[in-house]
Amino acid sequence: MSFHIALASYLFIRSFKTATMEALQRRMIEEDMVQYKLFLIQPGSSSSQQTEERLTHLVEEILAKVAPLLIQYIWQHQPINLKYHPEKGRAFSALQKGSSMLYVFTWLTLGTHTNGWRVWISFTGGIPAHIGGSTQFGDNVEDEWFIVYLLLQITEAFPELAARVEDNDGEFLLIEAADYLPKWLNPDTSENRVFLYKGELHILPCPSKSTSVGFSKDVVPSVAQALELLYTHPEVCRASSKISLALKKRLEGYPGKIKSGLHCAHCFIPAGIATVLAQRPDLIAPAVSAFYLRDPVDLQACRTFKTFPPDTRVLTLVTFTRCLYAQLQQQQFTPDRRSGFTLPPRSHSQYKAHELGLKLAHGFEILCSRCRLPSSEPNAPVSCNPQWKGFMESLSRNGYFHGELEGSARYRELTRSAENFFKQSVASKSSALSPGEEVLQLLHSCEPFNLEEMKKNESQLPQEDSDSWLDITAQDLEQLLQERSGGRADVGSQNLSSTKQKQHAGDTEERGKEKEDNLEEEEAGYSLVAISQGMKNFLKAMSSHEGAELPWSSATQPFNIDPDSMANALGRLLGGKDEELDSDDLDDSDNDDDEEEVEEKEDGFCGQAEMKGTETLDSLKRYMDQMDEELMKTNVGQSFKRTNYNKAGASGDSSHPSARDDLPRDNKLEEKEEEIEPLDVDVNLVTNLLESLSSQAGLAGPASNLLQSLGIHLPPNSDPA
Numbered sequence: 001m002s003f004h005i006a007l008a009s010y011l012f013i014r015s016f017k018t019a020t021m022e023a024l025q026r027r028m029i030e031e032d033m034v035q036y037k038l039f040l041i042q043p044g045s046s047s048s049q050q051t052e053e054r055l056t057h058l059v060e061e062i063l064a065k066v067a068p069l070l071i072q073y074i075w076q077h078q079p080i081n082l083k084y085h086p087e088k089g090r091a092f093s094a095l096q097k098g099s100s101m102l103y104v105f106t107w108l109t110l111g112t113h114t115n116g117w118r119v120w121i122s123f124t125g126g127i128p129a130h131i132g133g134s135t136q137f138g139d140n141v142e143d144e145w146f147i148v149y150l151l152l153q154i155t156e157a158f159p160e161l162a163a164r165v166e167d168n169d170g171e172f173l174l175i176e177a178a179d180y181l182p183k184w185l186n187p188d189t190s191e192n193r194v195f196l197y198k199g200e201l202h203i204l205p206c207p208s209k210s211t212s213v214g215f216s217k218d219v220v221p222s223v224a225q226a227l228e229l230l231y232t233h234p235e236v237c238r239a240s241s242k243i244s245l246a247l248k249k250r251l252e253g254y255p256g257k258i259k260s261g262l263h264c265a266h267c268f269i270p271a272g273i274a275t276v277l278a279q280r281p282d283l284i285a286p287a288v289s290a291f292y293l294r295d296p297v298d299l300q301a302c303r304t305f306k307t308f309p310p311d312t313r314v315l316t317l318v319t320f321t322r323c324l325y326a327q328l329q330q331q332q333f334t335p336d337r338r339s340g341f342t343l344p345p346r347s348h349s350q351y352k353a354h355e356l357g358l359k360l361a362h363g364f365e366i367l368c369s370r371c372r373l374p375s376s377e378p379n380a381p382v383s384c385n386p387q388w389k390g391f392m393e394s395l396s397r398n399g400y401f402h403g404e405l406e407g408s409a410r411y412r413e414l415t416r417s418a419e420n421f422f423k424q425s426v427a428s429k430s431s432a433l434s435p436g437e438e439v440l441q442l443l444h445s446c447e448p449f450n451l452e453e454m455k456k457n458e459s460q461l462p463q464e465d466s467d468s469w470l471d472i473t474a475q476d477l478e479q480l481l482q483e484r485s486g487g488r489a490d491v492g493s494q495n496l497s498s499t500k501q502k503q504h505a506g507d508t509e510e511r512g513k514e515k516e517d518n519l520e521e522e523e524a525g526y527s528l529v530a531i532s533q534g535m536k537n538f539l540k541a542m543s544s545h546e547g548a549e550l551p552w553s554s555a556t557q558p559f560n561i562d563p564d565s566m567a568n569a570l571g572r573l574l575g576g577k578d579e580e581l582d583s584d585d586l587d588d589s590d591n592d593d594d595e596e597e598v599e600e601k602e603d604g605f606c607g608q609a610e611m612k613g614t615e616t617l618d619s620l621k622r623y624m625d626q627m628d629e630e631l632m633k634t635n636v637g638q639s640f641k642r643t644n645y646n647k648a649g650a651s652g653d654s655s656h657p658s659a660r661d662d663l664p665r666d667n668k669l670e671e672k673e674e675e676i677e678p679l680d681v682d683v684n685l686v687t688n689l690l691e692s693l694s695s696q697a698g699l700a701g702p703a704s705n706l707l708q709s710l711g712i713h714l715p716p717n718s719d720p721a
Helices: 002-027 048-071 091-097 100-110 114-125 142-157 172-176 223-232 241-250 271-279 281-292 296-303 322-329 351-369 386-397 409-426 435-445 451-460 474-485 491-503 511-524 528-540 563-574 588-631 647-653 657-661 665-675 681-696 702-709
Strands: 033-040 083-085 130-136 161-167 194-197 200-203 262-270 313-321
Touching (some): 033 048, 048 142, 262 322, 262 351, 271 435, 313 451, 322 351, 351 435, 681 702
Antiparallel strands (some): 161 194
């Protein structure tokens, strides 16, 4: 028996360490990186070999399905990467099933602490075999949301798959719909509960009065348990309509957003770069990143330009993403005089094309300077790969070639794009080439360019896109912020409209002046009363260690009531059934004695409470008197606005300061108490808020953020500086 216990202990500790390391690795997601997993939802158990074969085949089918979208997409840093991943973390779970002694040992080790059981449940579940990967999206967050869109399309096309996606912020899908989440759902209770299934968002519920389906919020379900519940109760697990609409709104515009997110611009670039981009438009991203993140060492390679000499520059149309174009356009850069690159005057009609080409040439030169020359041995053609034939058949089934005849120019162009995608996504190896090596390899494998012919094509270039989207006005920004803030009520506007209705009710004679006074009323009517009342409601609102809750508004949230909760609350308020007494069952004399004893105890408690309360009030009053005495020596009181109450008397008394100096100290205190005038709290509040807003000079700050969160939108300050 002792041998079995020792063996079980050893295996437990070893498995516990392995599971701990895997859990930590899962939590430590790099910044600007998104991880995604696609799991098989299967009611019955199948062998690991069958699961591997099925998932491996699904990888090819999925890539062929989304290839038309991926081929035309330019990634900021890394493309989507779907590969088969075997099962992990199940050995310990299998051992636990066969050893009751190990279960006891685990209970003694982890104890009954909630976190301990959360760890136990999470570790024993493991991660089933799945299709997954990770993508670093860098500065372009649209890459992350494009992956979410792809996962929704994949789970809709392959209903046997359910997807999970998260980044270094955790469940960022829930962050997008944070205003509509149930109270129990937070970062601590959302682990292994959020899935994309059949093209929709699903959240595993917590058991409630309406349904017993789900997992308690204190339990972390394993992935296998979550998938089983998702398969058996998909309707219960489906996210609410508000949460789903928030996600759909964020993904609105796809797949058309792929093309609308591109920007085509004219650039004067060396002919070698134009040749490379004609074959691989996606290599624009690493080149821009190399220039954007350059350092002095990188610029040393740009003094001579051995790879892309400046005397071969031609005008061509280059396709960027909007993020890449903005990064390149907004950087100020002066080239080294030894590089051979010169810029025309800013008044030149093609100055922007020269400037963009100059920066792009530096980016490609930096890329190539970081790597060695490629091998002279030719690579094996992609047709030699056994997966290529099946991949092309899947593309044909999904309508990738749009009925083009085999051998036509358009068919060859689509085939070349498919080959590039196949090399990067399907047939990629661990020893993949760096972007610089790919550029050099393309230069060596492509036919020599004809510089004269490329210059002749300059006159036939399509028109470049307008970059007016880079400029955004204050009104456009305000509109974007209002769209992002959702349907929060504009308290100030609501009070303004109600005030106008009251003021103009029955007023038919002044309709001619209404248009002239409308702007004036609008600016003055961003109701100062609404500002002060909103702040009062905010200060009265409930708060906890998790932060302050914004005041509830009937305009932002419909009123509803839970009859059961209200009945229970009334029962606790009025006294439960256990507290009801029947006089026939009790003796009157016993009741009288008990009542007398209770009254005596209550009198004792009340006396002690009154004494403590009096002591507390006296102590607080002493503190307040000391504070008043210290503040009277300063000018702090002059900064507050006071009411007109007894203002004349106060001004009359202030003309005889010397008379007060001769009074005793007790009389001085009495005089100070008489001098204290009531403050106008609302006027002081609004005045301080407006001064704070004015000091922000139209930028974001504490006052504007607080008012925005309360639904109060003030107009910009139109007073002259």
